[in-house]
Amino acid sequence: MDAKADIREYMHELGRAARAAARVLARADTNAKDKALHAIAAQLRASASELVAKNRKDLAKAREEGRDSAFIDRLTLTAASVEQMAKGVEEVAALADPVGEITALEKRPTGIEVGRMRVPLGVIAIIYESRPNVTADAAALCLKSGNACILRGGSEAIHSNRAIAACIKAGLEKAGLPLEAVQVVETTDRAAVGELITMNEYVDIIVPRGGKELIARLMRESRIPMIKHLDGVCHVYIDDQADPEMAVRIADNAKTQRYGTCNTLETLLVAEGIAAKVLPAIAAVYRAKGVEMRGDPATRALVPDAKAATEEDWYAEYLAPIAAIRVVKGLDEAMDHIALYGSQHTDAIVTNDKARAQRFLREVDSASVMVNASTRFADGYEFGLGAEIGISTDKLHARGPVGLEGLTSQKFVVLGHGEVRT
Numbered sequence: 472m473d474a475k476a477d478i479r480e481y482m483h484e485l486g487r488a489a490r491a492a493a494r495v496l497a498r499a500d501t502n503a504k505d506k507a508l509h510a511i512a513a514q515l516r517a518s519a520s521e522l523v524a525k526n527r528k529d530l531a532k533a534r535e536e537g538r539d540s541a542f543i544d545r546l547t548l549t550a551a552s553v554e555q556m557a558k559g560v561e562e563v564a565a566l567a568d569p570v571g572e573i574t575a576l577e578k579r580p581t582g583i584e585v586g587r588m589r590v591p592l593g594v595i596a597i598i599y600e601s602r603p604n605v606t607a608d609a610a611a612l613c614l615k616s617g618n619a620c621i622l623r624g625g626s627e628a629i630h631s632n633r634a635i636a637a638c639i640k641a642g643l644e645k646a647g648l649p650l651e652a653v654q655v656v657e658t659t660d661r662a663a664v665g666e667l668i669t670m671n672e673y674v675d676i677i678v679p680r681g682g683k684e685l686i687a688r689l690m691r692e693s694r695i696p697m698i699k700h701l702d703g704v705c706h707v708y709i710d711d712q713a714d715p716e717m718a719v720r721i722a723d724n725a726k727t728q729r730y731g732t733c734n735t736l737e738t739l740l741v742a743e744g745i746a747a748k749v750l751p752a753i754a755a756v757y758r759a760k761g762v763e764m765r766g767d768p769a770t771r772a773l774v775p776d777a778k779a780a781t782e783e784d785w786y787a788e789y790l791a792p793i794a795a796i797r798v799v800k801g802l803d804e805a806m807d808h809i810a811l812y813g814s815q816h817t818d819a820i821v822t823n824d825k826a827r828a829q830r831f832l833r834e835v836d837s838a839s840v841m842v843n844a845s846t847r848f849a850d851g852y853e854f855g856l857g858a859e860i861g862i863s864t865d866k867l868h869a870r871g872p873v874g875l876e877g878l879t880s881q882k883f884v885v886l887g888h889g890e891v892r893t
C-alpha cells in the first residue's frame with residue numbers, strides 16, 4: 472500500500488463503504504444504536520488485557536523514538552483507562568438521541584405545518600494524534616448521532632487503535648449494524664490524510680484532534696468543512712469591581728487546575744484599580760505552584776520576580792505553568808486586548824458589576840464567555856452535553872464544545888393535508 476494510487480483506492484474504498492453505512496445508520500432506531508454501544512463497552516472490558524498488551528508495542532516504539540513524558544502519558548493505556556473508555560461509551564448510550572427530533576412546528580396561514588427535524592451529518596472523518604481513547608470516544612459519539620465515521624489516528628498509536636477498532640466492530644455486529652459504520656484507517660502513510668481531506672464526495676465533515684501543526688495543515692489543504700479550533704489563548708479579566716477573594720480563586724483554578732488543556736488561562740488581565748489588592752496574592756499562589764509569570768511594567772512593579780513580557784507572550788498558548796499578566800485601565804482596554812490577541816476560545820470576567828458583566832458577555836467574540844467562573848468549565852461534560860467530540864471556535868454550524876447535537880444538522884419538514892400553493 473505504498474504507491475500513491477493504492478492509497479487513493481484504499482481511501483476511496485473506505486469512503487464508499489462509509490457513505491453506504493451512513494444511510495443505514497440514519498434510519499437506525501435508538502435501541503439498535505444503544506445496543507451497539509453497550510456491546511462495544513462490554514467488548515472493551517473483555518479485551519482489556521489484550522488492549523494493554525497491544526498498547527505496549529506502541530509505547531516501546533515511542534520510547535525508542537525518544538518521545539517525552541507528556542507524549543508517553545497521552546499514549547498509555549492501562550486497565551483503569553480501558554475501564555474509563557468503556558464507561559465513556561456507556562455514558563454516550565445514556566444520552567438522549569437527538570436524531571429525528573422535530574422542533575418549532577408551526578401552523579402557517581396556508582394550513583401546512585412547518586418544523587425542523589434533527590438529522591445526522593452523514594460521514595465524519597476524525598484525524599487525531601496520540602490518544603487511543605479518542606478512537607472509542609469518537610466512534611461512540613458518531614454512532615449515537617447516526618453518523619458513519621472514518622478514524623485516522625496517529626501512527627504512534629496504530630496497534631492500540633486497531634485493537635480498539637476490533638472491539639467496536641464486535642459491538643456493531645452484535646447489534647446488527649454495518650461494520651463499516653466505524654472504520655479505522657489501517658495505513659500509517661501520511662498520504663492517507665491528504666487523500667481523506669479531499670474526498671468531499673464521501674466525507675461531510677472533518678474533525679481534527681491534535682496539535683497546532685496538524686490543524687494548521689488541515690486548514691490549508693482540506694476541501695471539506697471542519698469542526699475545529701486552532702489555539703486556546705484564554706483570558707481572565709479581573710475588573711475593579713471584582714470580589715478580591717473570588718478573583719484570586721478563579722485566577723488560580725483557571726491557570727493551575729490543569730496546564731495542558733485548551734481552556735486553561737494563558738493571559739491574566741487586571742484592572743489598575745484593583746491590581747495592588749489582588750496581583751500580589753495571585754502571584755503568591757502562582758509562585759508556590761511553580762508558575763512562571765511574565766508581565767508588563769505595571770505588573771512587574773507589583774510582582775518584582777515576574778519576567779518582562781514580550782509581544783509574543785500575549786499571543787502564546789503555553790500549555791505549561793507560565794502565565795502572561797497585564798494591568799489594564801478597565802473593561803474597554805481588557806476587551807480590546809482580547810479582541811487583538813485572543814483566539815475566540817474561552818474568556819472570563821470577574822466582577823460584581825452586572826452592567827459590565829453584560830457588556831463582556833455581549834461584546835467578547837468567543838465560543839465560551841463566562842462571568843465569575845473559571846475558564847476550565849469550557850467543556851462538553853461541564854456544560855451538560857454529556858460528552859464532546861471537540862471544541863469549535865468557528866461561527867458556522869457548531870461553536871464551543873461539540874456534543875451529539877453538534878454532530879447533527881436540521882432540515883425543514885412540512886406536514887400538509889392536501890394543501891397546494893396558489
